[in-house]
Amino acid sequence: MKKIFLLSLITIMIFSCKKQVEKQEKLFVRGRLFLTDTLTQNSISVPLGNKIVQLAENKGDSLNFLYSNSTDNDGYFVFNLLNSYENNTGFVVRFKEKIGNYWYNAADTVVKGQDNIVLQAQLSQAKQNGFFVYIKDSLGGGIPTAKIHIYNSLVLATINNPAGAVDSITANATGKAFKMNIPPGNYYLNTKKVVDTFVFERRMRQISIPAEGIILLNPDSIRVLRTR
């Protein structure tokens, strides 16, 4: 009896030492934060380092989160998960931060163990407003450095005297122009470009700016016409 017992004990020990297939539970989510902003700048998937990313349960609660972590210098982030989370528990990783003068945000639903999260931060539609516009000619080519005067009065827009504009912006080399964070309301855009003796302009293009949100005008919406 004693010998049987001892043999059993030894057998248990021997088989215990046998290598088992690792069944590691992946108690983490990993990913990388990028910035993509082709409106205010020309950034596409630029890693964002040292930014706070939040982990929240995927319950539709956008207010609360579980815990946050900083991305490293290269924009990588990792969240360790408690072993109490079930395998089918869903999470959301999200980012929201003002970079420079503009808010950017990103969000993605992830699952436990996901390690290839690509979080793209883009201009946030919340907490800010503005508009983007492309100045193009009749053939669709961009009109560089076109001047855009913003009128909040149709009369003044009709007069087309820049002194009556609330603001003026200049398109860039590709004809893109934008204005962020302006009081909501209706505005009229007058665009003019003088090249030598040629004058290209468009008058009284109306836009309505909400309190939050960025209006992206149809790229073909301000086509300037030669007036002289």
Added chain:
Amino acid sequence: MKFSTLFYCIFLCFFSVQLMSQDILFDKKGKLLTLNTKDNKIPAFTSTDFNAMSNAEKQKVREIIIEKIADAITKLSTTDNKVNALLKEIWTRPTPDEIKKELEKLKLALETDAVPALTDPALTPINDLVKDHLLSTSPNIFAGSTGGNGPKLSIIKKDAFNDFIISYYKATINGTITQITLSELLDYTNILAAYYKEGSDLSKKIYEAKGEVTITLYKEIVNFTNKIEAGNTLFTKSKSLLNKDWFKQWFWIKGGELQLNPLDFSTDEFLAKFPRYDLAKGEIFNAYIDAVIQKYMLYDTIGKVNDFKKILAQRGTGNEQFELADRQNMITANNAGKKNQLTHSIVLNDVEIPAKGNFHTISASDGFTGTNNKEEVPTDPKRSGEIKTIVVHNVSRGSKASILETSSPIKDQSKFQADVDTIAGLIGVVAGYTTTFGAISNALSGFFSSQKNSNGIIEAGVPSTFLKIIPGARTNASIPYFNPELYIIDSLLKKRDLYEPAVFSAQIRLPKYSSLRQIQPLSSLAPGSSLETLIKEFVVNYNIALKTHQEPAIKTLEKDSMLLAGILPVFANATLPPKKIQSIDEKDPVYYSKILKSKKYDEPSKVEATPIIVKGTDTTKLDPFTFKVGKTYRFQVSAGLVYTTSNFIQSTAKEEGGKVVIENTAQQFRLAVGLHIHLGKGLFLQDNRFAGNFLERSSVYIGVGIPKPLENVYVGYSYDFFPGLKTIAGAHIYRNDKYTIQNNSITDRRTKYEFAGPFVAIQIDPASLLKALNFIPKK
């Protein structure tokens, strides 16, 4: 296989089994040769197991007696043997030849292990006694006190020879012989000694006379022989005494010697022959003590009362102060002889083993093999308070067995633990060794000295000289005639004291000597004359006739001297035979067994024990042995590696720097420290056997992980395959708290323990582990 071959195989197997199954074996001296015991019982045996030894012993006794008989027959056979000559004179019926024939029959019977058929009434008692004591058909002389199957057994052996002698003595005892007193014996001795001396003196004179025995000497011889051969002399009585059956009955057993007392011991009356005290000194001592006492009484003071008492106690003890050694020595020798000859039975061996418990068996003598199914190995360790039992067999009479023990304290740890400590503390490199050899030679030298046997010069006997005619002295020249007869008598015979009238008369009367009876002129006695020649012839013939006349007396003297020479030692060297004898049973065993127990040691110790046998001032050491004493431990602590066989992850969360840091640990290997609660009597560290006692080596284990002992708990069963090497298996319970986290803070935390899975572990003493781990560089 042929039937005969098969039969032989079966027979050999049976025979081998018989041999192999001999669990108890003694030698003929009673020494235990083999003893295999089981369950504290000595194997059973019956007296038939000793049949062979019994018969061998009786065979040996028969051989001893045969040798004695052979010596007796030799003495009765040789014709020039003084003993034979003596016996022929003394023994009338049966005669020495008849005794010899009976002895030859007895010798043959003993040689052929048969009952003798002696017919002489004096010797017929021997027939039954031989049958009862000395033959292989006689009862077995060995017996056991019990049949075995117990812890004690005694082997008793009867002395076949003594039994035979005692029975023979009782059957032949003669009142006449046993009633001889010491004074009578001394008389025999002294008077026969005087006779012998006188006879020897006469013989010496005859020898010195060189064939010419004077009349005076002759008369002395005749007077002497007449004197001693008178009817009531002790010489005659001694011859009559020696003719009794007693001496014929005991003659052969003493190898052909006549002895008044055939036994090796005598009576108290005989011992009184030796004075016990020096009486003269004793009296002087008593007188001195009396004088001292008187002095004390007259002059001494009260201050010396104690001294006076001592002096008074010695009053009248003079004899005791001067006890003579001879008497003591005789008493001692007599008692020894009595014991030696009357011992009917002796206890050869008192074998004993403990009635219960384990023990180890050794023997005080070589050639012993023994086993016990609960063998106590001498070097086996003992628990504190326990004792080791050693049984020493074959301790000889007068010896005492005991154990010499020396102990020294030790660290109570198992061999495994000690080895681990050694390895852990071992550093450095072992240097090479060199050995040197030396030769030692002994020279034995010896020499043999041969002792030359020097042949002593054997003095040749001076041959007797022939009687020379002494020329007669011439008488006075004024007397022209002389009487030849008177001349011969006076001048030739009387001067030499050779004149025996009867012989002379017979010779002178012969016709041829008629002229000698006549007066003859002196001148006829001239040298060379016929008268002178006749006278010379007469003298010669006279001397021959005188010798013839003297010869019977001389022969009688020779015979008597020979008898005295043979008889005197019988009495001079004799002791008085006891009237009664009683056999003795010797209880003090020749060998015995002694159960020795070691001391009790309460503390861990190393004990060196040596069984010794002490006899008088001699001490013999038997094989020494060493054993250790250690304690049993109910609780033990161990430390080592544990391995949890299942995968598990332990999560912990904490707030740090305004953030929640979650740490997940998946650690299957861990250091742990634990407590063992041993079953049975507790763990015995000195028992270095593999596996050992199941209960003692088993323990319930409770351990905690290191670090953070409260986060990993191990509960299981442990077994010490070697004491101190703990092999553990059980359940790993780990702490897995439940957290509620929100907005970078832990809002709720619940302690919870969960089953991680089974674990296995190998652990050792924590101190040893620590020592071993000290060699690992610390980060």
